[in-house]
Amino acid sequence: MxxxxxxxxxxxxxxxxxxxxxxxxxxxxxxxxxxxxxxxxxxxxxxxxxxxxxxxxxxxxxxxxxxxxxxxxxxxxxxYFAWPGWLLRRRRRRQVARLHLLRNRVDAVTLARREDRLPAEDRATPAKFRAQEDLGPYLERDLRKGPVWHALLAERLHRYPLDDQQVAATRLGNAIRRFEEYGHHxxxxxxxxxxxxxxxxxxxxxxxxxxxxxxxxxxxxxxxxxxxxxxxxxxxxxxxxxxxxxxxxxxxxxxxxxxxxxxxxxxxxxxxxxxxxxxxxxxxxxxxxxxxMGLTLPARLADEREMWRAAVGFVGTGPTDALDPYRAKPEQPRAGRAPRPAGSRPGRGSRPGRWRW
Structure with missing residues (x-):
């Protein structure tokens, strides 16, 4: 139904x-x-x-x-629309600060949970996190809440763009911007x-x-x-x-x-x-x-990124020669006798209803 x-x-x-x-x-x-x-x-x-x-x-x-x-x-x-400039800048700074805090909280919990297995040169890092005034209280509380809470923190972090320059002024803007930038990133x-x-x-x-x-x-x-x-x-x-x-x-x-x-x-x-x-x-x-689009996908990721950069420029701004190395080669005609003109009769020995090449 x-x-x-x-x-x-x-x-x-x-x-x-x-x-x-x-x-x-x-x-x-x-x-x-x-x-x-x-x-x-x-x-x-x-x-x-x-x-x-x-x-x-x-x-x-x-x-x-x-x-x-x-x-x-x-x-x-x-x-993005109908926001005063001063409020937009203030909100964006706040969202960037929230993103950095979430990153530090996730990193701190990850390191603290593996503190006993860390290399000797990294064992001092969790203590540094605990000593920070803005992060220490969060770390102790996050550790008490357990791994499920840690997963929720990582989920909240993933609702932000990877690039700080792409951070928007609102939570919804960042949640949408993260997958808008995915293909480019x-x-x-x-x-x-x-x-x-x-x-x-x-x-x-x-x-x-x-x-x-x-x-x-x-x-x-x-x-x-x-x-x-x-x-x-x-x-x-x-x-x-x-x-x-x-x-x-x-x-x-x-x-x-x-x-x-x-x-x-x-x-x-x-x-x-x-x-x-x-x-x-x-x-x-x-x-x-x-x-x-008539292009051949390169084997190397670096070459593919160059191809898509050129393709985006082709669609967004106009024709460009940068796409020429990635254009698929036109198919070559098959070797052999040219097809008979339409309406001609098939040659001797050919099957009824099929052309002989």
Whole structure:
């Protein structure tokens, strides 16, 4: 049954799950928190049936609008758009400091757990970590929590880019930036420039994984943005004094603000599946992409990185001679008699229906 539904929905599943369903949740919350009184519905002369229809229409419109605005919405949450310059710089410095602290905590726990097996020249390193004022308290607490906590720390560290220069101003921005830079860091293949080419060349299961991973994040981003809209409507309702149940509206306002923070953090965690799918797309899609672009994948990684650097420049800026060494040689025609003209009869001894060469 699930396969039938997925086949019927097709590409609309990402829209329904990622944007329409969260919009339905927010429309229902809006109906209970901002328009809870029967007098308002009566004043609009709307019965329950028409109210349900209006709710469905509002859900569809809100979901489609948010889906159309998903790029600017993501850019705001990632810290690339509509942020003051001073706040952007401050937040980025904070994220870089958090990244360095996470690296040191993971390294310190790793060394401390292997302290007895370390070479003599490295045995003083855990003591140096413990002596640091900003790291010592973390180290003792991390060691007490055990290996599971250490794995969670490493997971949080992996939600940051490897290059400090790529660190963004927000957690979501860094969680997404880590797999945006993956192709360039490993192969000098900029997946942002060659995204559509990669997406067209990989197998359908890989493409489906990327879409599903993106849909999971879309769900929480849409839910968060809808909560913000409901909070604004509730605040306006309270300010103008039109709320029939002020305590319900105020409680919903506070609760939705808290939930918005929760959904943001859940969206950051949900990027793990998306990141894994994009990494698989880059790793598995390189060879088909090279073939589709008329290139031969070199045997050495260093040569491959030079090839992808040239290919990115070719797509991004224009033709370049740097691709010439990697272009596949055109196929040579097979030696032998040229094919007979169309409509000629086959020679003696040949099989019926087949040309003789």
């Amino acid at each position: 699930t396969g039938v539904l997925q086949g019927a929905l097709g590409g609309a599943r990402a829209l329904l799950v990622g944007w329409i369903l969260p919009s339905l949740i927010n429309v229902v919350v809006f109906g209970f928190a901002v328009v809870p009184g029967p007098r308002r519905i009566g004043a609009l002369s709307v019965d329950a049936g028409w109210a349900a229809v209006a709710g469905l229409v509002a859900t569809a419109v809100l979901g489609l609008v948010l889906a159309a605005l998903q790029t600017p919405l993501y850019r705001v949450l990632e810290g 490993r192969y000098r293949l900029d997946s942002q420039v060659l995204w559509h080419e990669l997406n067209a060349g990989v197998a359908e299961p890989v493409r489906k994984q990327v879409e599903d991973g993106r849909t999971n994040v879309d769900f929480f981003v849409s839910l968060l943005c809808g909560h913000v809209l409901v909070v604004v409507a509730a605040a306006v309702d309270l300010v103008v004094g039109r709320a029939e149940l002020p305590w319900v509206t105020a409680g919903a306002l506070v609760g939705l603000l808290v939930l918005a923070v929760v959904w943001y953090r859940v969206a950051v965690v949900a990027t793990d599946e998306w990141a894994g799918a994009v990494r698989a797309m880059v790793d598995l899609g390189r060879a088909p992409l090279a073939t589709a």
